[in-house]
Amino acid sequence: MQYRNFGTTDLQVSEVGFGAWAIGGDATIGSTAIGWGPADDATSKQAIKAALDAGINFFDTADIYGLGHSEELLGAALQGSNVIIASKVGNVSRNDQFTVDYSKEHILSACEQSLKRLKRDVIDYYQLHTARVQHLENGACIEAMQLLQHQGKIRYWGISLNTFDPFPEADFFLNNNLGSGFQLVLNLINQRSLSLVKNAAARGYGIIARMPLQFGLLTGKFSVDSHFEITDHRRNRLTPAIIKSSNEALQNTWELCNKYQVSKTQLALSYILSYNQVSTVIPGIRTPEHVQLNTSGLVKLAPEDINFIEREGQATLASLLSVIEKQG
Template structure:
């Protein structure tokens, strides 16, 4: 496993991290990737650590705290050997939010209790409105206070779309951002965000590197997702577009000994502006497959060029007008 600096936060993380939305499970109106088995989830976390993964990303919202509890169960005796990031502010899947200083403090205490630790390595605002820091300077005040108190080592922002990160970096000096980036969604690259983060020393956490599983090659346009799986909420046209796009990108892959998922993860890690990628993993087998990516290294310049050309020649997002047809 290779490790990278998380910008100028002072944190060093495994370049393959563990996104824990999925292991939070489903229930009480919450959806993720369908039902899970806690025994299997704990085994996956333990295997991830054995494979050298040190970075684990969660949120108070995932499984209404269940994801954090699982991390606490597994990593309490290994706390100094892992980097744990959580999030605050997004209250439910309908988009309700609370970024008040009181809520940030209270939510942190709840997260620390579930994680069975007395500090977080990274605390992230979870999909805040773009004008939050301008309208609520007390948000920055409370985050800085928590850092001084030693309850968090660093803080950052998980943005809804890559374009929202520019103002956070250039105006507010944010040191770490979490963004969407994958072969089917290259906005962070085409907008110049990755280049900006690299030049400014901003840590970049890449979520959805497998585009909700569509870049694993396991799903086709005919795949039916069941209740409890958030992918049922996407339009049929969008699911078809992503499944077809995955097939197109598979044709670029030269090394047929690697899986499509490994190819997709190597693509994200080919850019020096990226600090870590956090695919979701539910089983030990998935963990081992993803962890093996690190030793393979980045894609060649030729492969990246072809991937970027394919992206420029196609549209992988369904526009609203198409949904009305």
């Protein structure tokens, strides 16, 4: 395992981290699935151990994952381990409804609950979970994060972005010199964040690349006949039309797997890590096999192949957006 600086902080993170959304299990809010279907806790703990054995030291979770269960599992499995834990706050379930709360009171209270579940005295990196500009302009969430840092309950903080270019929330952070990092989408078919990655890293921010496999699309394992459990959020996201369009559009990109003698997953992760501005990439992991698939066989891609991937990625994203628009 290789390690990278998380911006200008003193955190040294494994270049492949552990995305801990899926181990939260098949939680729902009302009738809305917020998980990845059923997960076996014993298997999840084995996956965490395998990750430690593979040199992974960065674990990314959120209090909404499994409605706290993801944090509980990490707390139980990582107690006493010298690892870096990142969590998130702001997405909540109230009265069987999904909503957000970026008030100072909620963030301070939620942090205490996360610390208890994680069995830790401090969270290494705490993130506003998809806060929008209006929340940042209100200022309460920023005040809360700064207070938690002053109290020593979090070491560093930042934001997990859920918007795309021109990234107004990131601009707010950069313009006001806030926080220490960004979590954002970057993968073979979506490179809209690349300018932000380069700009933010140059300013000293750590970068966490999420959705590296686009909910599994970039593993190549899905077909139009793939079935997702009713408690799996991908049931409504990875429709047969999306899977078909994606698989067809990626054919040219997958030819690089033969050139480098790697799997589709390895190509997808190697592409992201070809940018040294990326601190860590966080594929979702729920089994020991996932650890092996996501940490082995990573390669250095030639510049011409990176350029090729990005040209193809732009076309693929346009193709997928066209399908989504037709679905209404």
